[in-house]
Amino acid sequence: MGVEVTAPRAIVEKHYTARILERKDLSEDLWVIKVDPGGPFSFKAGQYATLGVEHEGKRIERAYSIVSSPYEEALEFFVELVPQGELTPCCAARSPRGGLL
Ligand SMILES: Cc1cc2nc3c(=O)[nH]c(=O)nc-3n(C[C@H](O)[C@H](O)[C@H](O)COP(=O)(O)OP(=O)(O)OC[C@H]3O[C@@H](n4cnc5c(N)ncnc54)[C@H](O)[C@@H]3O)c2cc1C
Numbered sequence: 121m122g123v124e125v126t127a128p129r130a131i132v133e134k135h136y137t138a139r140i141l142e143r144k145d146l147s148e149d150l151w152v153i154k155v156d157p158g159g160p161f162s163f164k165a166g167q168y169a170t171l172g173v174e175h176e177g178k179r180i181e182r183a184y185s186i187v188s189s190p191y192e193e194a195l196e197f198f199v200e201l202v203p204q205g206e207l208t209p210c211c212a213a214r215s216p217r218g219g220l221l
Pocket residue numbers: 168182183184185186197198199200201202204205206207208209
C-alpha cells in the first residue's frame with residue numbers, strides 16, 4: 121500500500137513515503153500503527169499529519185493526530201474505522217506490518 125505522510129504545513133511542505141513498522145488491532149474498528157515517516161519529520165505535541173494512500177489509482181488523503189512523542193523516531197496514529205468512509209475501510213484490510221503507508 122502506498123502511503124504518504126505530510127508534515128504539519130507550518131514546518132515543512134514535503135511528502136515522504138512512510139512504512140508501517142507495527143500495527144495493533146485494539147478492536148474490530150480501532151487500530152494503532154507505528155510508522156517510519158521515511159525522512160526527517162519534526163512536529164510539536166498535538167499536531168496532526170496527513171496520511172495519503174494510493175487506492176485503485178487514486179490518492180486518498182486524511183488527517184490523523186500524532187499520538188507519539190516528538191522525541192520518538194517513529195510516528196504513531198490511532199485510526200478508527202468509519203464503515204461508510206473512503207480511506208479507513210481499505211486500510212482496515214490493507215495495512216500489515218511492513219506495508220507502505
Ligand atoms: C485534524 C484532524 C485530526 C484527525 N485525527 C484522527 C485520528 O487521530 N484518528 C482517526 O481515526 N481519525 C482522525 N481524523 C479523521 C480522519 O481524518 C478521517 O476523516 C477518518 O479516518 C475517516 O476517513 P474515511 O476516508 O474513512 O471517511 P470519509 O470518507 O472521510 O468520511 C465518510 C463520512 O463519515 C463521516 N465521518 C468521518 N469520521 C467519522 C467518525 N470518526 N465518526 C463518524 N463519522 C465520521 C464523514 O463526515 C463523512 O460523512 C482526524 C481529522 C482531522 C480533521
